[in-house]
Amino acid sequence: MGQVWILCGPIASGKTTVATFFAEAGAVVLDADKLVDELLEDSAVVKSELREAFGNEIFDKLDRPDREAISRKVFADPAARARIEGILHPRVLERLEEEARTFREKPGGLLLLEVVLWMKLDPPPFPVDGICLTQAPEKVLLSRAAARRGMDEHAARSRLKAQEGWKNWSDRADVILNTDQSKEALRETVFSYYRAWTQSDEGSRE
Numbered sequence: 001m002g003q004v005w006i007l008c009g010p011i012a013s014g015k016t017t018v019a020t021f022f023a024e025a026g027a028v029v030l031d032a033d034k035l036v037d038e039l040l041e042d043s044a045v046v047k048s049e050l051r052e053a054f055g056n057e058i059f060d061k062l063d064r065p066d067r068e069a070i071s072r073k074v075f076a077d078p079a080a081r082a083r084i085e086g087i088l089h090p091r092v093l094e095r096l097e098e099e100a101r102t103f104r105e106k107p108g109g110l111l112l113l114e115v116v117l118w119m120k121l122d123p124p125p126f127p128v129d130g131i132c133l134t135q136a137p138e139k140v141l142l143s144r145a146a147a148r149r150g151m152d153e154h155a156a157r158s159r160l161k162a163q164e165g166w167k168n169w170s171d172r173a174d175v176i177l178n179t180d181q182s183k184e185a186l187r188e189t190v191f192s193y194y195r196a197w198t199q200s201d202e203g204s205r206e
Contacts, residue, residue, distance in 0.1 A: 002106035003197050008118040009134030010166040011159050012144035014179030014186070018134055019114050021187045025194035027110040030099055035092045040065040049087045054080070075162045097126040110198050119169040132193070133173035136180040 007022070007029075009015050023029045039046045041064070050058060050065055058073060060066040074081040096113055103111040118124070118131065136144075138160070145156035160166070170176050175193060179186055 002103040002109045002111060003129045004100045004103055004111045004113065005197065006118045006128050006131045007112050007114045007134070008116055008131065008169070010141060010163050010169075011156070012141045012148065013134040013136055014144075014177075015114055015116070015134050017183070017186065018132075018177060018179065018190055019112060021190035022110070022112050022194060024187075025191045026198075027112045027194060028103070029112045029114065030096065031114040032092050032096060032116065033114070035095055036088055037067070039088060039091055040067065040070075043091075046087060046091070050084070053083050053087065075159055081162075093121075093125045100126060100128065108198060110194060117163065119172055120165070130174035130197070131172060132175045132177055133169055134177050134179050135170065136178065140180050 007015055007019055019029045019031065047065060054073070058066055058069045060069070070084060074084055096115065100111065100113065103109070112132075113128070119133075141160060142153060142156045145151050145159065146153060151159070177186075177189065177193075181189075
């Protein structure tokens with residue numbers, strides 16, 4: 001049976017790097033954020049609901065949902081965040097559940113679902129085989145966010161604060177992956193987990 005794991009973690013905790021290494025090892029990786037992008041790009045119903053909720057303020061000059069404007073709205077206004085999540089999240093979770101159910105019918109392999117805020121979903125929307133949490137010291141998270149996303153420290157702290165409770169997410173994780181290490185060491189750790197979860201040595205492509 002195919003294995004389905006969640007990959008999650010706070011901002012700048014190394015999720016993208018870890019997901020890339022799992023893909024190299026042989027996993028199928030599905031990023032919930034990319035599903036959001038697809039909805040914003042392709043779903044007329046989603047666009048209509050967003051416009052009804054927020055008017056034109058989160059649309060760009062070409063009348064497309066502006067991801068940056070939505071992000072600013074989400075992190076600055078909890079009520080707006082709840083409304084946007086109410087429009088997007090049920091659709092994304094439905095797609096993820098469908099993908100997980102289909103993958104479980106396979107004879108083996110690993111489907112890694114990258115869902116940043118999985119720990120905030122209570123109860124979990126569908127069963128998985130495990131949760132892998134990416135973590136690093138807070139000062140490292142803030143430094144990475146500032147360097148990679150062009151944020152100042154205040155903006156980085158605001159983004160991290162919006163992911164409330166992230167310091168306690170480890171309580172629900174099956175694997176805690178410290179990403180404050182060299183890429184070579186992190187890659188080897190990821191490959192080791194892949195082999196363990198799939199009970200196969202075929203995952204490594206080294």
